[in-house]
Amino acid sequence: MNILLKSAKIVDPTNKDLHLKKRDIFIKNGVIENIAANLDVQGRTKVISFENLHISLGWFDSSVSFGEPGYEERETIQNGLYTAAKSGFTDIVLNPNTNPLPDSSSDIVFLKNASKQSATTLHALGTLTIRSEGESLAELYDMKSAGAVGYYDYKLPLKNSNLLKVALQYAHNFDGLVHSFPMDMQIAGKGIVNEGEVSTRLGLKGIPHLAEELSIVRDLFILEYTGGKMHIPTISTANSVKLIAEAKKKGLDVTCSVAVHNLCFTDETLVEFDSHFKLMPPLRTKSDAKALIKGLKDGTIDFVTTDHRPMDIEHKRVEFDNASDGTIGLESAFGMLNQIFDLETTISLLTKGRERYKVKTPYFKVGENANLTLFDPNPEYIFEEKDILSTSKNSCFLGSKLKGKVYGIVSNNQIIN
Incomplete structure:
Protein backbone atom coordinates (compact mmCIF):
# COMPACT_ATOMS: atom_id res chain seq x y z
CA MET A 1 0.00 0.00 0.00
CA ASN A 2 1.25 3.49 -0.91
CA ILE A 3 0.16 6.44 1.23
CA LEU A 4 0.85 10.15 0.83
CA LEU A 5 0.22 12.39 3.83
CA LYS A 6 -0.20 15.95 2.57
CA SER A 7 0.83 19.09 4.48
CA ALA A 8 1.18 17.33 7.80
CA LYS A 9 2.61 19.29 10.72
CA ILE A 10 5.09 17.04 12.48
CA VAL A 11 5.08 17.04 16.28
CA ASP A 12 8.24 15.26 17.39
CA PRO A 13 10.19 17.11 20.11
CA THR A 14 13.06 14.59 19.74
CA ASN A 15 13.59 15.53 16.08
CA LYS A 16 14.90 19.09 15.84
CA ASP A 17 15.04 19.06 12.04
CA LEU A 18 11.35 18.22 11.56
CA HIS A 19 9.61 19.29 14.76
CA LEU A 20 6.68 21.63 14.02
CA LYS A 21 7.50 21.65 10.28
CA LYS A 22 4.85 21.03 7.61
CA ARG A 23 5.84 18.22 5.29
CA ASP A 24 4.47 15.72 2.79
CA ILE A 25 5.28 12.16 3.77
CA PHE A 26 5.28 9.31 1.27
CA ILE A 27 4.91 5.81 2.71
CA LYS A 28 5.53 2.80 0.47
CA ASN A 29 4.66 -0.70 1.67
CA GLY A 30 4.69 0.46 5.26
CA VAL A 31 8.08 2.22 5.08
CA ILE A 32 8.71 5.98 5.05
CA GLU A 33 10.05 6.53 1.53
CA ASN A 34 10.31 10.33 1.36
CA ILE A 35 9.77 13.45 3.44
CA ALA A 36 9.67 16.81 1.66
CA ALA A 37 7.93 20.18 1.56
CA ASN A 38 5.94 19.11 -1.49
CA LEU A 39 5.67 15.68 -3.08
CA ASP A 40 3.88 14.66 -6.26
CA VAL A 41 3.71 10.88 -6.34
CA GLN A 42 2.72 8.91 -9.44
CA GLY A 43 0.88 5.60 -9.48
CA ARG A 44 -1.73 4.14 -7.16
CA THR A 45 -1.41 6.08 -3.93
CA LYS A 46 -3.89 6.87 -1.19
CA VAL A 47 -3.68 10.60 -0.53
CA ILE A 48 -4.54 11.76 3.00
CA SER A 49 -5.31 15.45 3.35
CA PHE A 50 -7.17 16.25 6.55
CA GLU A 51 -7.95 19.69 7.91
CA ASN A 52 -5.11 20.95 10.14
CA LEU A 53 -3.41 17.56 9.92
CA HIS A 54 -0.77 16.95 12.58
CA ILE A 55 1.25 13.78 12.95
CA SER A 56 3.46 12.31 15.63
CA LEU A 57 5.15 9.02 16.31
CA GLY A 58 2.56 6.38 17.20
CA LYS A 358 11.23 -3.90 25.14
CA VAL A 359 8.92 -2.68 22.39
CA LYS A 360 10.73 -1.25 19.37
CA THR A 361 10.76 2.54 19.44
CA PRO A 362 9.65 4.12 16.14
CA TYR A 363 11.64 6.90 14.48
CA PHE A 364 10.55 9.55 12.08
CA LYS A 365 12.99 9.25 9.20
CA VAL A 366 13.33 7.81 5.72
CA GLY A 367 13.80 4.04 5.72
CA GLU A 368 11.95 3.45 8.99
CA ASN A 369 8.65 1.61 9.28
CA ALA A 370 5.78 4.10 9.46
CA ASN A 371 4.36 4.13 12.98
CA LEU A 372 2.39 7.37 13.08
CA THR A 373 -0.63 8.97 14.71
CA LEU A 374 -2.76 11.50 12.81
CA PHE A 375 -4.69 14.20 14.66
CA ASP A 376 -5.91 17.78 14.90
CA PRO A 377 -5.06 19.34 18.29
CA ASN A 378 -7.49 22.25 18.12
CA PRO A 379 -11.19 21.19 18.09
CA GLU A 380 -12.98 21.53 21.42
CA TYR A 381 -16.07 19.45 22.08
CA ILE A 382 -18.08 17.68 24.76
CA PHE A 383 -17.37 13.96 24.92
CA GLU A 384 -20.60 12.03 24.32
CA GLU A 385 -21.63 8.40 23.94
CA LYS A 386 -21.53 8.75 20.14
CA ASP A 387 -17.77 9.31 20.47
CA ILE A 388 -17.32 5.89 22.09
CA LEU A 389 -16.19 3.05 19.82
CA SER A 390 -15.77 0.48 22.59
CA THR A 391 -18.47 -2.18 22.99
CA SER A 392 -18.84 -1.16 26.64
CA LYS A 393 -19.80 2.45 27.33
CA ASN A 394 -18.56 2.83 30.92
CA SER A 395 -16.68 6.10 30.51
CA CYS A 396 -16.14 8.53 33.37
CA PHE A 397 -15.30 11.17 30.74
CA LEU A 398 -18.86 11.45 29.39
CA GLY A 399 -19.86 15.11 29.54
CA SER A 400 -16.26 16.33 29.84
CA LYS A 401 -14.86 19.05 27.62
CA LEU A 402 -12.03 17.68 25.47
CA LYS A 403 -9.56 19.37 23.14
CA GLY A 404 -8.27 17.65 20.02
CA LYS A 405 -9.56 15.03 17.61
CA VAL A 406 -7.74 11.91 16.45
CA TYR A 407 -7.93 11.01 12.75
CA GLY A 408 -6.30 7.59 13.06
CA ILE A 409 -2.96 5.83 12.59
CA VAL A 410 -0.55 4.50 10.01
CA SER A 411 1.05 1.32 11.28
CA ASN A 412 1.85 -2.25 10.21
CA ASN A 413 1.42 -1.22 6.56
CA GLN A 414 -2.18 -0.20 7.23
CA ILE A 415 -4.04 3.04 7.63
CA ILE A 416 -7.01 3.35 9.99
CA ASN A 417 -8.86 6.66 9.59
Whole structure:
Protein backbone atom coordinates (compact mmCIF):
# COMPACT_ATOMS: atom_id res chain seq x y z
CA MET A 1 0.00 0.00 0.00
CA ASN A 2 1.25 3.49 -0.91
CA ILE A 3 0.16 6.44 1.23
CA LEU A 4 0.85 10.15 0.83
CA LEU A 5 0.22 12.39 3.83
CA LYS A 6 -0.20 15.95 2.57
CA SER A 7 0.83 19.09 4.48
CA ALA A 8 1.18 17.33 7.80
CA LYS A 9 2.61 19.29 10.72
CA ILE A 10 5.09 17.04 12.48
CA VAL A 11 5.08 17.04 16.28
CA ASP A 12 8.24 15.26 17.39
CA PRO A 13 10.19 17.11 20.11
CA THR A 14 13.06 14.59 19.74
CA ASN A 15 13.59 15.53 16.08
CA LYS A 16 14.90 19.09 15.84
CA ASP A 17 15.04 19.06 12.04
CA LEU A 18 11.35 18.22 11.56
CA HIS A 19 9.61 19.29 14.76
CA LEU A 20 6.68 21.63 14.02
CA LYS A 21 7.50 21.65 10.28
CA LYS A 22 4.85 21.03 7.61
CA ARG A 23 5.84 18.22 5.29
CA ASP A 24 4.47 15.72 2.79
CA ILE A 25 5.28 12.16 3.77
CA PHE A 26 5.28 9.31 1.27
CA ILE A 27 4.91 5.81 2.71
CA LYS A 28 5.53 2.80 0.47
CA ASN A 29 4.66 -0.70 1.67
CA GLY A 30 4.69 0.46 5.26
CA VAL A 31 8.08 2.22 5.08
CA ILE A 32 8.71 5.98 5.05
CA GLU A 33 10.05 6.53 1.53
CA ASN A 34 10.31 10.33 1.36
CA ILE A 35 9.77 13.45 3.44
CA ALA A 36 9.67 16.81 1.66
CA ALA A 37 7.93 20.18 1.56
CA ASN A 38 5.94 19.11 -1.49
CA LEU A 39 5.67 15.68 -3.08
CA ASP A 40 3.88 14.66 -6.26
CA VAL A 41 3.71 10.88 -6.34
CA GLN A 42 2.72 8.91 -9.44
CA GLY A 43 0.88 5.60 -9.48
CA ARG A 44 -1.73 4.14 -7.16
CA THR A 45 -1.41 6.08 -3.93
CA LYS A 46 -3.89 6.87 -1.19
CA VAL A 47 -3.68 10.60 -0.53
CA ILE A 48 -4.54 11.76 3.00
CA SER A 49 -5.31 15.45 3.35
CA PHE A 50 -7.17 16.25 6.55
CA GLU A 51 -7.95 19.69 7.91
CA ASN A 52 -5.11 20.95 10.14
CA LEU A 53 -3.41 17.56 9.92
CA HIS A 54 -0.77 16.95 12.58
CA ILE A 55 1.25 13.78 12.95
CA SER A 56 3.46 12.31 15.63
CA LEU A 57 5.15 9.02 16.31
CA GLY A 58 2.56 6.38 17.20
CA TRP A 59 1.12 6.47 20.70
CA PHE A 60 1.68 3.78 23.31
CA ASP A 61 -0.55 2.65 26.21
CA SER A 62 0.84 0.43 28.97
CA SER A 63 -2.47 -0.66 30.54
CA VAL A 64 -5.40 -1.74 28.37
CA SER A 65 -8.03 -4.40 29.08
CA PHE A 66 -10.39 -6.04 26.61
CA GLY A 67 -12.61 -9.04 27.31
CA GLU A 68 -11.66 -11.84 24.94
CA PRO A 69 -11.39 -14.66 25.81
CA GLY A 70 -14.22 -15.14 28.27
CA TYR A 71 -15.84 -11.70 28.40
CA GLU A 72 -16.47 -10.93 24.74
CA GLU A 73 -19.65 -9.06 25.67
CA ARG A 74 -17.39 -6.40 27.18
CA GLU A 75 -14.92 -6.19 24.30
CA THR A 76 -13.36 -8.40 21.65
CA ILE A 77 -9.70 -8.23 20.66
CA GLN A 78 -10.64 -7.14 17.13
CA ASN A 79 -12.90 -4.25 18.13
CA GLY A 80 -10.63 -3.30 21.02
CA LEU A 81 -7.64 -2.91 18.71
CA TYR A 82 -9.77 -1.00 16.19
CA THR A 83 -10.85 1.34 18.99
CA ALA A 84 -7.21 1.79 20.01
CA ALA A 85 -6.25 2.58 16.41
CA LYS A 86 -9.04 5.14 15.97
CA SER A 87 -7.95 6.66 19.28
CA GLY A 88 -4.36 7.10 18.03
CA PHE A 89 -2.59 4.16 19.66
CA THR A 90 -0.26 2.05 17.51
CA ASP A 91 0.91 -0.15 20.41
CA ILE A 92 -0.92 -1.30 23.53
CA VAL A 93 0.01 -3.56 26.44
CA LEU A 94 -2.87 -5.91 27.22
CA ASN A 95 -3.68 -6.68 30.84
CA PRO A 96 -4.10 -10.32 31.90
CA ASN A 97 -7.66 -10.25 33.20
CA THR A 98 -9.59 -12.55 30.88
CA ASN A 99 -11.11 -16.00 31.40
CA PRO A 100 -9.04 -18.11 31.31
CA LEU A 101 -6.26 -15.93 32.60
CA PRO A 102 -3.07 -15.94 30.49
CA ASP A 103 -0.70 -17.78 32.82
CA SER A 104 1.02 -20.06 30.29
CA SER A 105 2.93 -19.73 27.02
CA SER A 106 -0.01 -21.09 25.00
CA ASP A 107 -2.24 -18.29 26.31
CA ILE A 108 0.28 -15.68 25.14
CA VAL A 109 0.49 -17.34 21.71
CA PHE A 110 -3.32 -17.22 21.44
CA LEU A 111 -3.42 -13.48 22.17
CA LYS A 112 -0.66 -12.70 19.68
CA ASN A 113 -2.23 -14.83 16.95
CA ALA A 114 -5.65 -13.26 17.52
CA SER A 115 -4.21 -9.78 17.01
CA LYS A 116 -1.54 -10.24 14.32
CA GLN A 117 -3.60 -8.77 11.43
CA SER A 118 -4.37 -5.51 13.26
CA ALA A 119 -2.89 -2.09 12.61
CA THR A 120 -2.39 -1.61 16.35
CA THR A 121 0.13 -4.06 17.81
CA LEU A 122 -0.89 -5.97 20.94
CA HIS A 123 1.83 -6.72 23.50
CA ALA A 124 0.61 -9.23 26.04
CA LEU A 125 1.25 -9.40 29.77
CA GLY A 126 1.11 -12.76 31.49
CA THR A 127 -0.06 -13.24 35.06
CA LEU A 128 2.59 -13.20 37.77
CA THR A 129 1.05 -16.14 39.62
CA ILE A 130 -1.01 -19.14 38.50
CA ARG A 131 -4.62 -17.98 37.95
CA SER A 132 -3.58 -14.73 39.71
CA GLU A 133 -4.24 -16.47 43.02
CA GLY A 134 -0.99 -15.28 44.62
CA GLU A 135 0.10 -18.78 45.62
CA SER A 136 2.63 -20.01 43.03
CA LEU A 137 4.53 -18.30 40.22
CA ALA A 138 3.18 -18.75 36.71
CA GLU A 139 5.33 -19.93 33.77
CA LEU A 140 7.32 -16.70 33.65
CA TYR A 141 10.22 -17.77 31.44
CA ASP A 142 8.04 -19.77 29.05
CA MET A 143 5.65 -16.84 28.67
CA LYS A 144 8.52 -14.49 27.94
CA SER A 145 9.78 -16.89 25.30
CA ALA A 146 6.29 -16.84 23.77
CA GLY A 147 6.30 -13.02 23.64
CA ALA A 148 5.01 -11.77 27.00
CA VAL A 149 6.40 -8.33 27.85
CA GLY A 150 5.92 -8.58 31.62
CA TYR A 151 3.94 -10.13 34.46
CA TYR A 152 1.00 -8.74 36.40
CA ASP A 153 -1.81 -10.02 38.57
CA TYR A 154 -4.09 -7.24 37.35
CA LYS A 155 -5.32 -5.01 40.20
CA LEU A 156 -4.49 -7.79 42.69
CA PRO A 157 -1.74 -6.99 45.20
CA LEU A 158 0.63 -9.82 46.03
CA LYS A 159 0.13 -10.50 49.74
CA ASN A 160 3.04 -12.93 50.02
CA SER A 161 6.18 -10.77 50.33
CA ASN A 162 8.48 -13.75 49.91
CA LEU A 163 6.78 -14.72 46.65
CA LEU A 164 7.39 -11.20 45.32
CA LYS A 165 11.04 -11.54 46.37
CA VAL A 166 11.36 -14.87 44.56
CA ALA A 167 9.59 -13.48 41.48
CA LEU A 168 12.00 -10.55 41.22
CA GLN A 169 15.04 -12.77 41.73
CA TYR A 170 13.86 -15.32 39.17
CA ALA A 171 12.76 -12.79 36.53
CA HIS A 172 16.06 -10.93 36.97
CA ASN A 173 17.79 -13.88 35.27
CA PHE A 174 16.05 -13.16 31.95
CA ASP A 175 15.33 -9.43 32.28
CA GLY A 176 11.64 -9.95 33.08
CA LEU A 177 9.49 -7.03 34.21
CA VAL A 178 7.46 -7.66 37.37
CA HIS A 179 4.35 -5.54 38.04
CA SER A 180 3.12 -5.01 41.58
CA PHE A 181 -0.23 -3.33 42.15
CA PRO A 182 0.14 -0.95 45.13
CA MET A 183 -2.63 -1.72 47.59
CA ASP A 184 -2.45 -3.22 51.07
CA MET A 185 -5.83 -4.93 51.22
CA GLN A 186 -5.75 -5.30 55.01
CA ILE A 187 -5.50 -1.51 55.30
CA ALA A 188 -7.96 -0.91 52.46
CA GLY A 189 -10.47 -3.33 53.94
CA LYS A 190 -13.89 -2.92 52.36
CA GLY A 191 -13.17 0.63 51.23
CA ILE A 192 -14.37 1.69 47.79
CA VAL A 193 -13.42 5.40 47.55
CA ASN A 194 -10.73 7.70 48.89
CA GLU A 195 -10.82 8.02 52.67
CA GLY A 196 -11.36 11.63 53.62
CA GLU A 197 -13.88 14.40 54.01
CA VAL A 198 -15.88 13.36 50.94
CA SER A 199 -16.19 9.70 51.92
CA THR A 200 -17.34 10.74 55.39
CA ARG A 201 -19.89 13.17 54.00
CA LEU A 202 -21.26 10.59 51.55
CA GLY A 203 -21.21 7.69 53.98
CA LEU A 204 -18.96 5.57 51.76
CA LYS A 205 -16.21 3.34 53.12
CA GLY A 206 -12.80 4.83 52.42
CA ILE A 207 -9.40 3.57 51.28
CA PRO A 208 -6.69 5.58 53.04
CA HIS A 209 -3.58 6.81 51.25
CA LEU A 210 -1.66 4.54 53.62
CA ALA A 211 -2.98 1.43 51.83
CA GLU A 212 -1.15 2.41 48.64
CA GLU A 213 1.92 3.92 50.21
CA LEU A 214 2.59 1.08 52.64
CA SER A 215 2.50 -1.36 49.75
CA ILE A 216 4.93 0.76 47.74
CA VAL A 217 7.35 0.97 50.68
CA ARG A 218 7.31 -2.82 51.01
CA ASP A 219 7.81 -3.38 47.30
CA LEU A 220 10.69 -0.93 47.09
CA PHE A 221 12.47 -2.51 50.06
CA ILE A 222 12.14 -5.92 48.42
CA LEU A 223 13.38 -4.54 45.08
CA GLU A 224 16.39 -2.99 46.80
CA TYR A 225 17.21 -6.39 48.30
CA THR A 226 16.68 -8.48 45.16
CA GLY A 227 17.61 -6.27 42.25
CA GLY A 228 15.63 -6.82 39.06
CA LYS A 229 12.99 -4.69 37.37
CA MET A 230 9.70 -3.54 38.83
CA HIS A 231 6.81 -1.52 37.48
CA ILE A 232 4.26 -0.02 39.86
CA PRO A 233 1.09 0.66 37.85
CA THR A 234 -1.42 3.46 38.38
CA ILE A 235 -0.26 5.27 41.50
CA SER A 236 -2.68 7.83 42.92
CA THR A 237 -1.21 9.76 45.89
CA ALA A 238 1.25 12.59 46.36
CA ASN A 239 3.34 10.61 48.82
CA SER A 240 3.60 7.72 46.36
CA VAL A 241 5.33 10.11 43.97
CA LYS A 242 7.82 11.06 46.69
CA LEU A 243 8.53 7.44 47.58
CA ILE A 244 9.28 6.51 43.98
CA ALA A 245 11.43 9.61 43.49
CA GLU A 246 13.54 8.58 46.49
CA ALA A 247 13.87 5.02 45.17
CA LYS A 248 15.08 6.29 41.81
CA LYS A 249 17.70 8.44 43.53
CA LYS A 250 18.97 5.23 45.13
CA GLY A 251 19.35 3.73 41.68
CA LEU A 252 16.55 1.17 41.91
CA ASP A 253 15.21 -0.07 38.57
CA VAL A 254 11.62 0.97 39.17
CA THR A 255 9.06 2.69 36.96
CA CYS A 256 5.49 3.76 37.60
CA SER A 257 2.45 5.03 35.74
CA VAL A 258 -0.64 7.07 36.44
CA ALA A 259 -4.11 6.79 34.91
CA VAL A 260 -5.51 9.79 33.01
CA HIS A 261 -8.61 9.93 35.21
CA ASN A 262 -6.53 10.35 38.37
CA LEU A 263 -5.06 13.52 36.85
CA CYS A 264 -8.32 15.26 35.98
CA PHE A 265 -10.92 14.07 38.49
CA THR A 266 -10.99 14.08 42.29
CA ASP A 267 -13.18 12.47 44.93
CA GLU A 268 -15.38 15.58 44.78
CA THR A 269 -16.91 14.12 41.60
CA LEU A 270 -18.50 11.34 43.67
CA VAL A 271 -21.28 13.51 45.09
CA GLU A 272 -23.71 12.24 42.44
CA PHE A 273 -22.90 8.58 43.27
CA ASP A 274 -22.18 8.01 39.56
CA SER A 275 -20.71 4.50 39.26
CA HIS A 276 -18.67 5.59 36.23
CA PHE A 277 -16.37 7.19 38.80
CA LYS A 278 -15.93 4.02 40.84
CA LEU A 279 -12.29 3.28 40.06
CA MET A 280 -9.29 1.42 41.42
CA PRO A 281 -7.18 3.06 42.69
CA PRO A 282 -9.89 5.53 43.75
CA LEU A 283 -10.01 9.17 42.79
CA ARG A 284 -8.05 11.12 45.39
CA THR A 285 -7.83 14.81 46.35
CA LYS A 286 -6.93 17.97 44.42
CA SER A 287 -3.49 18.05 46.06
CA ASP A 288 -2.88 14.46 44.96
CA ALA A 289 -3.89 15.26 41.37
CA LYS A 290 -1.54 18.26 41.34
CA ALA A 291 1.32 16.13 42.64
CA LEU A 292 0.67 13.49 39.99
CA ILE A 293 0.74 16.10 37.21
CA LYS A 294 3.97 17.52 38.63
CA GLY A 295 5.41 13.99 38.84
CA LEU A 296 4.72 13.47 35.14
CA LYS A 297 6.31 16.78 34.21
CA ASP A 298 9.51 16.15 36.18
CA GLY A 299 9.82 12.52 35.09
CA THR A 300 9.25 10.84 38.45
CA ILE A 301 6.15 9.21 36.97
CA ASP A 302 7.40 7.48 33.86
CA PHE A 303 4.28 7.37 31.74
CA VAL A 304 0.57 7.97 31.63
CA THR A 305 -2.01 5.30 30.79
CA THR A 306 -5.70 5.17 29.96
CA ASP A 307 -6.11 2.11 32.23
CA HIS A 308 -8.87 1.26 29.74
CA ARG A 309 -11.22 -1.30 31.33
CA PRO A 310 -14.47 -2.10 29.50
CA MET A 311 -17.29 -3.20 31.79
CA ASP A 312 -20.77 -4.26 30.64
CA ILE A 313 -23.81 -2.30 31.75
CA GLU A 314 -24.97 -4.98 34.21
CA HIS A 315 -21.87 -4.36 36.30
CA LYS A 316 -22.04 -0.56 36.19
CA ARG A 317 -25.70 0.47 36.28
CA VAL A 318 -26.21 -0.70 39.87
CA GLU A 319 -25.83 0.87 43.31
CA PHE A 320 -22.44 2.52 43.75
CA ASP A 321 -21.37 0.06 46.45
CA ASN A 322 -22.08 -2.92 44.18
CA ALA A 323 -20.73 -1.54 40.89
CA SER A 324 -17.52 -2.90 39.37
CA ASP A 325 -14.41 -0.74 39.21
CA GLY A 326 -13.11 0.68 35.98
CA THR A 327 -13.60 3.04 33.07
CA ILE A 328 -12.81 2.97 29.39
CA GLY A 329 -10.36 5.66 28.35
CA LEU A 330 -8.80 5.09 24.92
CA GLU A 331 -11.19 7.37 23.00
CA SER A 332 -10.87 10.30 25.41
CA ALA A 333 -7.17 10.11 26.35
CA PHE A 334 -5.75 12.59 23.87
CA GLY A 335 -8.53 15.14 24.27
CA MET A 336 -8.24 15.11 28.06
CA LEU A 337 -4.44 15.20 28.25
CA ASN A 338 -4.41 18.02 25.70
CA GLN A 339 -6.61 19.99 28.12
CA ILE A 340 -4.17 19.48 31.00
CA PHE A 341 -0.81 19.88 29.23
CA ASP A 342 0.55 21.80 26.25
CA LEU A 343 0.64 19.89 22.96
CA GLU A 344 4.34 18.99 23.03
CA THR A 345 4.07 17.59 26.56
CA THR A 346 0.93 15.66 25.65
CA ILE A 347 2.61 14.02 22.66
CA SER A 348 5.73 13.28 24.68
CA LEU A 349 3.61 11.53 27.33
CA LEU A 350 1.63 9.54 24.76
CA THR A 351 4.77 8.25 23.03
CA LYS A 352 6.68 7.23 26.18
CA GLY A 353 6.95 3.76 27.72
CA ARG A 354 7.95 1.40 24.93
CA GLU A 355 11.51 0.93 26.15
CA ARG A 356 10.34 -0.43 29.48
CA TYR A 357 8.50 -3.23 27.72
CA LYS A 358 11.23 -3.90 25.14
CA VAL A 359 8.92 -2.68 22.39
CA LYS A 360 10.73 -1.25 19.37
CA THR A 361 10.76 2.54 19.44
CA PRO A 362 9.65 4.12 16.14
CA TYR A 363 11.64 6.90 14.48
CA PHE A 364 10.55 9.55 12.08
CA LYS A 365 12.99 9.25 9.20
CA VAL A 366 13.33 7.81 5.72
CA GLY A 367 13.80 4.04 5.72
CA GLU A 368 11.95 3.45 8.99
CA ASN A 369 8.65 1.61 9.28
CA ALA A 370 5.78 4.10 9.46
CA ASN A 371 4.36 4.13 12.98
CA LEU A 372 2.39 7.37 13.08
CA THR A 373 -0.63 8.97 14.71
CA LEU A 374 -2.76 11.50 12.81
CA PHE A 375 -4.69 14.20 14.66
CA ASP A 376 -5.91 17.78 14.90
CA PRO A 377 -5.06 19.34 18.29
CA ASN A 378 -7.49 22.25 18.12
CA PRO A 379 -11.19 21.19 18.09
CA GLU A 380 -12.98 21.53 21.42
CA TYR A 381 -16.07 19.45 22.08
CA ILE A 382 -18.08 17.68 24.76
CA PHE A 383 -17.37 13.96 24.92
CA GLU A 384 -20.60 12.03 24.32
CA GLU A 385 -21.63 8.40 23.94
CA LYS A 386 -21.53 8.75 20.14
CA ASP A 387 -17.77 9.31 20.47
CA ILE A 388 -17.32 5.89 22.09
CA LEU A 389 -16.19 3.05 19.82
CA SER A 390 -15.77 0.48 22.59
CA THR A 391 -18.47 -2.18 22.99
CA SER A 392 -18.84 -1.16 26.64
CA LYS A 393 -19.80 2.45 27.33
CA ASN A 394 -18.56 2.83 30.92
CA SER A 395 -16.68 6.10 30.51
CA CYS A 396 -16.14 8.53 33.37
CA PHE A 397 -15.30 11.17 30.74
CA LEU A 398 -18.86 11.45 29.39
CA GLY A 399 -19.86 15.11 29.54
CA SER A 400 -16.26 16.33 29.84
CA LYS A 401 -14.86 19.05 27.62
CA LEU A 402 -12.03 17.68 25.47
CA LYS A 403 -9.56 19.37 23.14
CA GLY A 404 -8.27 17.65 20.02
CA LYS A 405 -9.56 15.03 17.61
CA VAL A 406 -7.74 11.91 16.45
CA TYR A 407 -7.93 11.01 12.75
CA GLY A 408 -6.30 7.59 13.06
CA ILE A 409 -2.96 5.83 12.59
CA VAL A 410 -0.55 4.50 10.01
CA SER A 411 1.05 1.32 11.28
CA ASN A 412 1.85 -2.25 10.21
CA ASN A 413 1.42 -1.22 6.56
CA GLN A 414 -2.18 -0.20 7.23
CA ILE A 415 -4.04 3.04 7.63
CA ILE A 416 -7.01 3.35 9.99
CA ASN A 417 -8.86 6.66 9.59
